[in-house]
Amino acid sequence: MWGVVGLGGLGHAAVKFAKAFxxxxxxxxxxxxxxxxxxERLGADSFLVSRDHAQMQAAMGTMDGIIDTVSxxxxxxxxxxxxxxxxxLVMVGAPEKPLELPVFPxxxxxxxxxxxxxxxxxxxxxxxxxxxxxxxxxxxxxxTMDYVNTAMERLVKADVRYRFVIDIGNTLKAA
Numbered sequence: 001m002w003g004v005v006g007l008g009g010l011g012h013a014a015v016k017f018a019k020a021f022x023x024x025x026x027x028x029x030x031x032x033x034x035x036x037x038x039x040e041r042l043g044a045d046s047f048l049v050s051r052d053h054a055q056m057q058a059a060m061g062t063m064d065g066i067i068d069t070v071s072x073x074x075x076x077x078x079x080x081x082x083x084x085x086x087x088x089l090v091m092v093g094a095p096e097k098p099l100e101l102p103v104f105p106x107x108x109x110x111x112x113x114x115x116x117x118x119x120x121x122x123x124x125x126x127x128x129x130x131x132x133x134x135x136x137x138x139x140x141x142x143x144t145m146d147y148v149n150t151a152m153e154r155l156v157k158a159d160v161r162y163r164f165v166i167d168i169g170n171t172l173k174a175a
Contacts, residue, residue, distance in 0.1 A: 001023075002067070004067050005028045012161075012162045018067070024045045025044045026059070026063065028047075029049065034047075062082065062084065063083050063084060074095075080109070141165070143165070143167065
């Protein structure tokens with residue numbers, strides 16, 4: 001079982017890739033309202049509300065790995081607790097401030113924390129080929145340049161699935 005923390009631009013893509021790799025996926029989110037989106041639309045096998053202590057306790061030690069896509073401040077200890085021994089927490093989000101990393105639980109429970117960023121040309125091509133083979137696409141909302149201010153307001157409210165993309169070509173044609 002693999003966890004995906006966050007269901008934004010990176011998180012929704014992580015769910016799609018993990019499912020294409022044949023993994024069982026649990027989406028971990030602070031927002032209970034994202035459960036239907038995660039399970040019915042994106043195909044996650046299960047959903048955990050990270051603020052629900054009982055749900056988190058019940059899932060302790062059940063995950064082989066977790067991809068953390070969240071860029072906001074959030075505690076890592078509950079996520080580390082979800083991992084099996086030798087489980088890996090892979091950080092791909094980029095919070096503005098450093099996150100607190102509890103070293104003692106990592107040592108005692110033999111957990112691994114790693115980071116990942118974009119790959120080189122070879123890795124990017126492999127990812128694109130895999131995405132094409134498995135029909136993985138990013139869910140975006142195409143906007144024109146005159147909608148950017150509204151898009152920024154919506155972004156602050158987390159009212160986008162899952163990325164805004166500015167259609168420069170059609171924006172220039174309209175001018």
